[in-house]
Amino acid sequence: MKPTAINPGRRNFLTGRRLSSPDRVRPPWTRAASVDAACSGCGACVPACPQHIIALDESGRPALDFTAGECSFCGACADTCPEPVFDRAITAFEHVAVIGSSCFAARGIVCQSCGDACPESAIRFRPRLGGPAVPELAADRCNGCGACIAVCPAGAVSASTRPLEAAHG
Ligand code: SF4
Ligand code: SF4
Ligand code: SF4
Structure with a gap:
């Protein structure tokens, strides 16, 4: 994707x-x-x-x-906005957040900043042996606000097209 x-x-x-x-x-x-x-x-x-x-x-x-x-x-x-650009009747964002491979957890560094920042509790951390817990993002809970992108110290989070199975609204 x-x-x-x-x-x-x-x-x-x-x-x-x-x-x-x-x-x-x-x-x-x-x-x-x-x-x-x-x-x-x-x-x-x-x-x-x-x-x-x-x-x-x-x-x-x-x-x-x-x-x-x-x-x-x-x-x-x-x-x-003075022009007909915005439509408050539609879903705010079509994108969701996606966590990439540069996440600190992949390098053995403990970080849960994205999970702490998420207002939708869309990011959970899966414990694993031998390393820090790994963030997992539930796209169906993500509203696209970007809070996790703003706080990630690794620049690992981006916005991406919402997966079809998670599309709604
Ligand atoms: S904030 Fe960034 S580096 Fe930290 S756990 Fe989330 S994706 Fe990984
Ligand atoms: S974009 Fe917002 S709602 Fe979605 S995972 Fe990031 S912080 Fe949570
Ligand atoms: S915070 Fe979001 S909704 Fe409010 S003015 Fe900025 S872009 Fe628009």
Whole structure:
């Protein structure tokens, strides 16, 4: 499965540089088609986000940077947008989090930061002999908030297309 996002780096976000990754995570309650069709590039959603995770990409469209923080689903981006880009009736995100092979547990280092941060208790740790417990992510519980991406010290978590068997909403 090909990850769909997102490691543009916190520095880019803080310095106001635009995101350059070819893959995007768009704001909640939007889809690529609605952003492409209706976003005027006004940028109103960028300062509206209290989590400071929205930046404009090189096409002037909003993209999320989960390395800077998680989405709290506050709705400020949707409330601020003057165009028909957001639809609060749809599932906020199509992606879920995926834990990659660079997780510290694979290198014998104890870490449970992602599990501690997850508001949905979607990450459990499976004990094993001879090494630290290994995180396992239940995609059907994940709401895509990105909290686990923001806190992972190994950069091991990314957003990826929701598996078909876990699709809902
Ligand atoms: S819902 Fe709130 S926290 Fe999430 S991207 Fe929109 S403004 Fe930011
Ligand atoms: S926060 Fe990152 S390094 Fe730590 S257990 Fe989770 S995936 Fe592994
Ligand atoms: S994206 Fe949010 S809900 Fe999903 S596993 Fe990470 S912290 Fe939990």
